[in-house]
Amino acid sequence: MIIKKTFQFLVLALLAHTQVHAQYSWDNLPTAQVPTFKNDTFNIKKYGAIADGITLNTNSINKAIDDCCKKGGGVVLIQEGIWLTGPIALKSNVNLHLNAAAILQFTKDFNQFPLVEGNYEGARSARNQSPISGDHLENIAITGKGIVDGNGDAWRMVGRDRLTESEWKKKLASGGLVSADGNTWYPSAKTKKAHEEKLNGIIAPGKTLKDYEAIKDYLRPNLVVLNDCKKVLLEDVTFQNSPAWNLHPLMCEDLTLKNLTVKNPEYAQNGDGVDVESCKNVLIDGCTFDVGDDGICIKSGRDEEGRKRGKPTENMVVRNSTVYKAHGGFVIGSEMSGGAKNIFVYSCSFIGTDKGLRFKTARGRGGVVENIYCKNIFMKDIVHEAIYFDMYYFTAPPKKGERAEAVEANITTPQFRNFEISNIVCDGADKGIFMRGLPEMAVKNISISNVLLSTEKGAEIIESSDIKLSNVTLLSKKTDPVIHVENSKDITIDALKYSPASTLLFNIYGADSKDINLRNTDASKVKTVASFVKGANAKAITVVN
Structure with missing residues (x-):
């Protein structure tokens, strides 16, 4: 019995040792084998x-x-x-x-x-x-x-507001049909039928492909x-x-x-660049x-189907790439129900994208997105957020001033955790950083360091925990507050730099906001370090110079 237990202990120790050394890092990036071919x-x-x-x-x-x-x-x-x-x-x-x-x-x-x-x-x-x-x-x-x-273009319906007048006239001259209000062009009657009747191609039980012939052209x-x-x-x-x-x-x-x-x-619409799914x-x-x-997008299936498949996108490197117009530069989600892990993104530029680093999900998805590493990312003229985490994608978030009711976390609850984001420069965006988790599942263990974001607004951290901002410069034009913290905890902000015009560093909101630590930051330039709203109090923040 003693020998058996000793053997089991050694096996477990060996497995633990193997797992530690198999973990990817910047010094040990994932690799992909490439095909080879005959010369014929x-x-x-x-x-x-x-x-x-x-x-x-x-x-x-x-x-x-x-x-x-x-x-x-x-x-x-x-x-x-x-x-x-x-x-x-x-x-x-x-x-x-x-x-x-x-x-x-x-x-x-x-x-x-x-x-x-x-x-x-x-x-x-x-x-x-x-x-x-x-x-x-x-x-x-x-x-x-x-x-x-x-x-x-032969397949896509398009709204009149998305085209110039000459482009719209050319589209009408090409054939097709127009909606009753004259604002949408359809390539065919089948496309028009599917769109107006809100039909889709998801194969229902008992249905065959023949059952979808009436909307065939819509199934691009x-x-x-x-x-x-x-x-x-x-x-x-x-x-x-x-x-x-x-x-x-x-x-x-x-x-x-x-x-x-x-x-x-x-x-x-749906004109993504690449969607790497469960690879x-x-x-x-x-x-x-x-x-x-979306430009470069990571997926792993949606909701129950994705969880049943159980194949994360994993062991991935994205480097030396540029994204121009796109909804997001580098994106994970929203269909990430099989998870995503061990992904490294570096030496990339995003120019004119709606969002820069974009991580999106919602209740019902499930799936764990973890061990995501991004560095040396350079952004210009981002329309919305430079760095974006949101667990309310395509669902209604709580109204301003209200908090969503927590539900019991289960297999359908998505998770964003263990992200390291460093060496980021953004010249122009509406907002620098946005994080929004769920009351039952915070966005957690996110490290953002060595970042300079020149934006309209600074940062929002909502329903998040274990957040570390180190050597972050938020040059926000709409200066107050520099950072909004809402029902979030265990936040460490070290060596924060901000616009000289700022008068308020933090707006701390909600009774569950606590354990916020500000270090190595010159707060003498602002009129007020923190304001406290909706149950938040002065004990929520500690300032250490």
């Missing part, structure tokens, strides 16, 4: 493809891919020219390579895209087949200096969907004008996105995004 080349021209922008080349391109796969793999070559095509299905051991000046142009003929069972925000859904797709593959790539164009495909694939490389290509999301790797392992350009019009071992390096929704 399969030129789509030899399969009858014609680069005139008129001939439909779907069969020729897919035949070249099939042959390449059957013969052990290699390169399927797309030379310069405009190659019109319907949906393309990738195969294992195939590198789809687009030479410079090659445009892979997907047709605007919806009939070329059959309905298939896909995935929408973690749920089984009827979707049109993606222009490029791959399912359960290994060793695949899309490379080269060419362009993949999804012809997304993502441009590239790779499902459960291993060793994936996307390199150098421009992906643009997607019907819905641009790039959607789902449950992939060893995924590399390198030197990509990803573009969509600003008005492209493991990921590198995004040297990419540029200018899109209509």
Whole structure:
């Protein structure tokens, strides 16, 4: 018995030791394996493809891919020219390579895209087949200096207020239908029906794909969907004008996105750049995004479906990348029910995005987002918040002056914890830092250090705990208060710098706000260090110089 217990102790000790050394850090970043290919080349021209922008080349391109796969793999070559095509299905051991000046142009003929069972925000859904797709593959790539164009404008409805007058007239001249109030253009009657009747493609029990034919055109495909694939490389290509999301790797392992350009019009609803969902071992390096929704987004399924899948996005590096127009520069959520962890983001710039670092979720999601590290991020002209945590995404937060009622935390309660954010500069934003947790689940253990944020407003910390701000400069134009703290605790602020025009450092709100520590900060320049509202009192804060 003693020997058995000793053995068990040694095993547990070994496991604990292994886990400590397996933990990723800035000195031990996650890595992704890259695919390799035979040198054999399969030129789509030899399969009858014609680069005139008129001939439909779907069969020729897919035949070249099939042959390449059957013969052990290699390169399927797309030379310069405009190659019109319907949906393309990738195969294992195939590198789809687009030479410079090659445009892979997907047709605007919806009939070329059959309905298939896909995935929408973690749920089984009827979707049109993606222009490029791959399912359960290994060793695949899309490379080269060419362009993949999804012809997304043919699929997207659009509001009149999102276009110039000349753009709107051009849209009307292209065909389609207009809403009764004349403010929305629809590409087809099926799209109009689905939107006006609030229908969607989520596959209900007992329903088949045929049941969704009446709204088929509304079920816009993502441009590239790779499902459960291993060793994936996307390199150098421009992906643009997607019907819905641009790039959607789902449950992939060893995924590399390198030197990509990803573009969509600003008005492209759901026009995300890349949505990495439930993937493991990921590198995004040297990419540029200018899109209509989130730029670089991390997901892991929505609500019960995501929790049932139980696959976090994990072991990921994002570096040397730029995001222009987008709802968020680097984003996690809101569909993060399978969790996200061990993610490192560094040496990136966000210019003109709605938000910079954006972390969003809501009650009902569940999922734990943890061990997220961001450093050397440079932002300019951010529309809303530079650093943003919110657990009320697409749900109604409490009204100003009120507090939401806490509910019992359970498996459906989301968590944001263990974030380290450092070396951030933001020149222009509405607000520097915003954190809002739930009464039953605080945003917690967040460290923000060596940050300079030049913004309209400073920081709000609501329903949060274990927050550390170190060497943070908040140059807010609307100066008072510099920091609003609401029903939050265990907050340490060390070496805070603020605008000389500020007269109030803290507005401390709520009886549950406590254990706030201000250190190494010159508070002599303000008229009032802290005001106390709604049950907060002077014992909530300690000032130590």
